[in-house]
Amino acid sequence: MKHEIFQGMSAAIFDFDGTLMDSMPDWCRKMLYQLDEASIPYPAGIIRRITPMGDVKAAAYFQTLGLKKTTEQILAGMRAYALDAYSNRIIPKSGVPSYLTQLREKGIPMCVLTASPREMITPCLARNGLTAYFAFTRSCDEMGLSKAQTEIYHATAALLNQSISTCVFFDDNIVALRTAKEAGLRTVAVYDETSAADWEEIKTIADVAIISFEELLD
Secondary structure, three states, X not given: OOOHHHOOOOEEEEOOEOOOEOOHHHHHHHXXXXXXXXXXXXXXOHHHHHOOOOHHHHHHHHXXXXXXXXXXXXXXXXXXXXXXXXXXXXXXXOOHHHHHHHHHHOOOXXXXXXXXXXXXXXXXXXXXXXXXXXXXXXXXXXXOOOOOOOHHHHHHHHHHOOOHHHEEEEEXXXXXXXXXXXXXXXXXXEOOHHHHHHHHHHHXXXXXXXXXXXXXXX
């Protein structure tokens, strides 16, 4: 493999939105449209903040901003907006299927750790023919943790039955990458337009930074 961090790699942990999938425009709209409809202002960096949270924690945050809906109503709105996009439109980023095939051929177990709920990622992976690559998928909501907490990475490595120090984590979000690094993971930053403002700082945090998974193909 082309970078030192892949030497002795025992497993790969992938974020979903903005990393494996070219889904962030739809994901952002899914998260923010209810605030927009209610004319509730939100900070310019809100995407950076909510991306690691998972839907439940994001809904609670929206309530602190003044969204006058129950958690269940907010989550239902997110689900209604997103289900069509994940089931019918969203596709992998360039090089993703080839890279997953490369890792599988090397016998490296893989999983997905995502802030998106399972009902979104399951049909998206299936439609794109990627389900079989992964030992399991886990959402932040299922684990009761966000990707801004080091505990979620230790728990994921344990599910893989691997040492955290030999697992490689792929993500596009600065908060997730920083926290994963603190937890002891090796990290690969994947460029996404929604993280463009953070890209220079992201490159100082991650062990490797790529624009496309094609850069990692043997």
